[in-house]
Amino acid sequence: DQQVKQNSPSLSVQEGRISILNCDYTNSMFDYFLWYKKYPAEGPTFLISISSIKDKNEDGRFTVFLNKSAKHLSLHIVPSQPGDSAVYFCAASALGNQFYFGTGTSLTVIP
Amino acid sequence: GAGVSQSPSNKVTEKGKDVELRCDPISGHTALYWYRQSLGQGLEFLIYFQGNSAPDKSGLPSDRFSAERTGGSVSTLTIQRTQQEDSAVYLCASSRRDGRTYEQYFGPGTRLTVT
Numbered sequence: 001d002q003q004v005k006q007n008s009p010s011l012s013v014q015e016g017r018i019s020i021l022n023c024d025y026t027n028s029m030f031d032y033f034l035w036y037k038k039y040p041a042e043g044p045t046f047l048i049s050i051s052s053i054k055d056k057n058e059d060g061r062f063t064v065f066l067n068k069s070a071k072h073l074s075l076h077i078v079p080s081q082p083g084d085s086a087v088y089f090c091a092a093s094a095l096g097n098q099f100y101f102g103t104g105t106s107l108t109v110i111p
Numbered sequence: 112g113a114g115v116s117q118s119p120s121n122k123v124t125e126k127g128k129d130v131e132l133r134c135d136p137i138s139g140h141t142a143l144y145w146y147r148q149s150l151g152q153g154l155e156f157l158i159y160f161q162g163n164s165a166p167d168k169s170g171l172p173s174d175r176f177s178a179e180r181t182g183g184s185v186s187t188l189t190i191q192r193t194q195q196e197d198s199a200v201y202l203c204a205s206s207r208r209d210g211r212t213y214e215q216y217f218g219p220g221t222r223l224t225v226t
Contacts, residue, residue, distance in 0.1 A: 004153075032213055043115070043202055043217030044154070089153065096213040098167060099144070101154035 003027050004092050006102035014110050019077040021105050023090035026071065030092040030100075035064060035075045038087045038104070047088075048075070080109045113137065115218035117203050123224045124193055132188040132221045136205030143186050144206070144215060145178055147199040154202065160186065193225045 005024045013019045021035075031052040036044035050057040050064045050073070057064050063076045077084055087104045116135045124130050136143050145157040156170035160180040171177070175193075180186040190197055200222050204215035 002153075006153075034214065036217075041219070043204070043219050046214040046216065049214060091154075093213060097161075098156050098159060098169065099213075099215070100156065101146070103151075103153035 002103075003030075004090060004100045004102040006088075006090060006105050008105050009103070010106040010108070012108045012110060013080045015082055016079045019075075019080045019084065019107055019109065021075040021077075021088050021090075021107065023073045023075075023102055024071060025073075025092050025100075027092070027094065027100075028071065029094040032093045032096055033064070033066060033073050034091045034093075034099075035062075036089045036091065036101075037084075038089060044089055077107075080107075082109045082111050085109050115203055115205050115216050117201075117218035117221050119221060120219065121222045121224075123226060126195060126225055127192055129189065129191045130193055130223065132190075132201050132203075132223070134186045134188070134203030134205075134218060136184060136186070136203070137216055138184075140205035140207055140216070141183070142206040142215075143180055144204045145186070145188050146202045146204065148202060148220075149199040157188070157201075190223075193223075195225045198223055198225045 034049040035047040037047050038044040048062045066073045087106045089104045091099045091101045093099045118133045141162045143160040146154040158178045159167040175191045178188045200220040202220045204217045206215045
């Protein structure tokens with residue numbers, strides 16, 4: 001069963017606008033969440049993370065929001081740039097051991 | 112600085128043959144993970160090594176899959192008697208696991224095709 005879900009396989013956004021990528025999880029024991037970015041033929045690269053003791057973490061143009069009651073997290077990218085076009089994976093873990101990944105959302109930023 | 116490296120980058124093998132995939136983690140990283148990504152799927156956890164502890168093998172899909180980590184560094188994932196459903200990109204990641212930082216650094220992956 002898929003414990004981490006990304007229900008939108010793709011998203012297109014105009015350059016300069018906000019990109020919002022969503023992720024839902026089912027396991028209330030998850031206490032650490034990460035977002036990764038993946039270009040074709042490369043491994044995923046770490047983008048930003050958040051611990052369950054927080055509800056927001058910001059790093060430059062990237063902000064991750066965590067809603068524990070809804071078991072939902074989102075990644076906001078603002079302003080979006082063409083170089084942000086990639087597949088974005090969210091991942092979750094309990095105690096930092098096994099990590100569960102979503103199926104990814106392909107973001108296209110249109111110049 | 113050197114990142115995580117994996118070899119080979121591509122492997123085509125016949126059904127029924129054994130394959131070995133190699134991962135060189137970042138020096139000093141105590142944790143090492145293997146994942147696979149099948150077409151159109153997310154990353155599927157396979158196995159996790161942390162220091163000298165017994166590995167977490169709970170993600171291995173069958174007993175045809177095994178992995179070793181020698182000297183706390185290089186890891187080899189072995190798939191015996193390969194099947195067509197084993198075709199996927201196999202990704203390795205390493206992590207420092209210091210404090211509360213669990214960020215994993217991924218290698219470029221090995222694309223395995225079983226014909």
